[in-house]
Amino acid sequence: MSGLLSGLQLLRAGWDVDVYERVESELSGRGAGIVAQYELIDRLRGLGLPTDDLGVKITTRKILDAHGRVTSEIECPQVLTAWERVFRLLRDAFPAAHYHRGRGLSRFSQDAKGVTAHFSDGETIVADLLVGADGIRSTVRQQCAPDVGPQYAGYTAWRALLAERGIPPETHRQLFEVMAFGLPPGEQFLAYPVAGPNDDLRPGHRRTNVVWYRPADETTKLRWLLTDERGTTHAISIPPPLIRREAIAEMRADAERLLAPQFREIVRLIDEPILQPIYDLESERMAFGRVAVLGDAAFVARPHVAAGVSKASDDAAALVESLKAEGDVERGLKRFEAARLEENHSIIRRARHLGAYLQATRTQEEQARAGRHSTDSAVIAETAVLDFLYA
Numbered sequence: 001m002s003g004l005l006s007g008l009q010l011l012r013a014g015w016d017v018d019v020y021e022r023v024e025s026e027l028s029g030r031g032a033g034i035v036a037q038y039e040l041i042d043r044l045r046g047l048g049l050p051t052d053d054l055g056v057k058i059t060t061r062k063i064l065d066a067h068g069r070v071t072s073e074i075e076c077p078q079v080l081t082a083w084e085r086v087f088r089l090l091r092d093a094f095p096a097a098h099y100h101r102g103r104g105l106s107r108f109s110q111d112a113k114g115v116t117a118h119f120s121d122g123e124t125i126v127a128d129l130l131v132g133a134d135g136i137r138s139t140v141r142q143q144c145a146p147d148v149g150p151q152y153a154g155y156t157a158w159r160a161l162l163a164e165r166g167i168p169p170e171t172h173r174q175l176f177e178v179m180a181f182g183l184p185p186g187e188q189f190l191a192y193p194v195a196g197p198n199d200d201l202r203p204g205h206r207r208t209n210v211v212w213y214r215p216a217d218e219t220t221k222l223r224w225l226l227t228d229e230r231g232t233t234h235a236i237s238i239p240p241p242l243i244r245r246e247a248i249a250e251m252r253a254d255a256e257r258l259l260a261p262q263f264r265e266i267v268r269l270i271d272e273p274i275l276q277p278i279y280d281l282e283s284e285r286m287a288f289g290r291v292a293v294l295g296d297a298a299f300v301a302r303p304h305v306a307a308g309v310s311k312a313s314d315d316a317a318a319l320v321e322s323l324k325a326e327g328d329v330e331r332g333l334k335r336f337e338a339a340r341l342e343e344n345h346s347i348i349r350r351a352r353h354l355g356a357y358l359q360a361t362r363t364q365e366e367q368a369r370a371g372r373h374s375t376d377s378a379v380i381a382e383t384a385v386l387d388f389l390y391a
Contacts, residue, residue, distance in 0.1 A: 001083075002295025002312035003133035004090035007098075008047050009320045015129075017098060020119070022134070024102035032159050032274070033194040033209025034086070035306035035384045036079040043313040049089050053201055055081025056193040060178040061380050064260040072376045076179070076385070080209070082161075082194040086309060105139050108291065115290040129329050130291045131319070133312075136281055137236070138297035144288040150236065150279035153302055153352075154359030156225060158212040158251055159274040164196065165204055166269050171262045176208065181379060184258040186357060188213040188379065191266060210266060211303070212251075213278070215360040225275060236279075240272050248273060278302050278355070282348050286340060287333035292319060299344040302351035306384035311347055315340055354382060 007017045041051050057079055063072040091099070104120040108130055115130045132140025136150055167176060175191060182189035189212045196205040216222045227233045228242040255267040281300035286293055295312035318339045323332035356362060357370035373382065 001087055001090060001309055002297070002316065003131070004087070004094055005043070005313050006131050006133055006294065006316040006319060007094055008090065009316050010131075011094075012047070013320045013324060018125075019094065019099045020103040020105065020117075021099065021101050022104040032161055032211075033080060033082055033192060033207075034309060036081045036086070037306065037310040037386050039386065040086075040310040040313050041079065043310075043317060044086075044089065047093065049093055053199075054089075055079045055085060055195055056177075056201065056206060058178055058193065061181070062175070062178050063181045063183060063376050063380055064175075064262060066182075066184070066258065066260055068260040068262050072380050074380055076381075078179070078384070080179070080192050080194050082199075082207075082209075085195050085199045088199065105134070107143055108140070110290050128290065129323075129333075132291065132293040132297045133295050135296045136279065136300050138293060140291065141283065141293045141297050144291060144293060145283060145285060148281070148283050150281045150300065152218050152222065153278040153280055153355060154218070154361055155213055155215045155278050155355070156222065157276040157278060157303070158210075158214065159276055160210045160270040160272075161194070162208045162210060162266065162269050164193070164206045164208065167208060168265050171265050175262055179384075180262075181383075182259050182263050183374075183376065183379060186215055186374075187258070188358060189259055189263055190383075191263065208266065210270065212255075212267075213355075213358045214254075215358055216277075217360040221360070222277060226277070237277060238275055240274050243273070243275055247275070278358075280348060280352065282345065284341075285337060286315075286344075287337040290329050290333070292333050292336060294319065294340070299348060301347045302355045304354035304383050305347055305351045305386065307347050307351075307386060310386065311344060314343070 003019050007019045010017045036054050041054065044051050059075055059077045061074050061076050062070050065071050106118045106120045108118060109116045114126050114128055117125045117130055132138050134140055141148060164176065176193055179192040191208050191210050193206050194209045195201050196207050216225060223233055225247050226238045228238065229244055252267060255264055279300055283298045286298050294315035296308065301307055319336045322336035322339060326332035326335055353369045354373050356366040357374035359366060362370060372378065
């Protein structure tokens with residue numbers, strides 16, 4: 001999405017833009033639920049895109065204890081959407097003739113006159129500017145800053161999207177229209193409503209986004225979780241069909257032992273859970289001559305701040321504004337970097353603070369942060385709320 005956000009804003013500023021997507025098939029059904037922060041909604045409106053039906057609107061957050069009792073409740077109006085919904089808005093708005101699938105970048109070279117992109121099929125393309133918006137495994141970032149990479153945060157998330165119609169009626173009545181938290185010691189369970197398949201927002205056709213954060217030591221538990229039935233240990237993540245039955249069985253058994261009855265019902269409905277190790281990624285630079293990296297290619301924050309798409313949108317806007325202000329690519333990219341580095345670093349810091357109590361191991365400083373941000377009142381008020389970033 002950061003590539004499309006950049007491409008659309010550059011187009012509207014008068015640039016000729018082509019987007020190259022390494023995946024051959026059309027992207028769909030990826031990711032899960034996201035919080036549509038108001039900053040993102042404003043950016044989408046600025047692009048002339050419809051936002052009235054962007055997602056499910058909620059007003060309330062609740063915490064349930066292990067017995068299913070509500071221990072805390074606050075008002076927090078937000079729009080909850082899905083990765084696929086926002087991506088489709090952006091994808092449909094970008095000219096189809098300039099969106100190229102199945103085109104993987106191998107490397108690039110540059111000089112004072114331009115930058116040359118070398119693709120895996122042997123083609124080379126010369127341009128004024130190359131934007132690396134290619135995610136946590138960014139090819140562009142690896143060439144520009146090979147020492148920068150994802151750092152495991154000390155915990156994982158079990159994730160799933162569940163059809164609204166499958167949720168038992170009483171649990172649906174209590175939880176579906178809210179952001180619901182469960183807080184076993186050192187863990188966090190979260191469930192909230194998002195659009196259904198094909199962006200369906202009709203009652204009964206929506207989905208529940210489920211996330212369960214759990215500590216996992218990198219050398220022992222994480223390695224076990226990322227090892228498939230054949231004994232192959234995967235790097236970064238593991239495809240859902242390859243997760244071992246024992247790992248899923250353990251997760252289900254722990255749900256019965258630790259979670260509220262309402263959450264246990266939800267976990268029982270999960271057919272094929274997704275396992276997501278949580279990583280930090282933090283760059284010291286975003287501009288390299290005529291090359292920029294932005295979005296998750298430059299910074300990946302833990303999900304607790306719910307800032308991923310919003311920060312990508314802000315990166316894209318700053319890129320376009322800086323290029324326009326300077327009238328020169330290299331000077332414009334330096335201005336862009338100066339505008340975005342500190343805010344991205346602040347998002348990473350905030351995400352680390354909120355997630356410290358979930359880590360398998362902690363420093364003394366992280367232990368202090370865990371104490372401040374793990375209380376019921378802190379979790380329910382701070383999770384996925386960008387206002388705290390600027391407090």
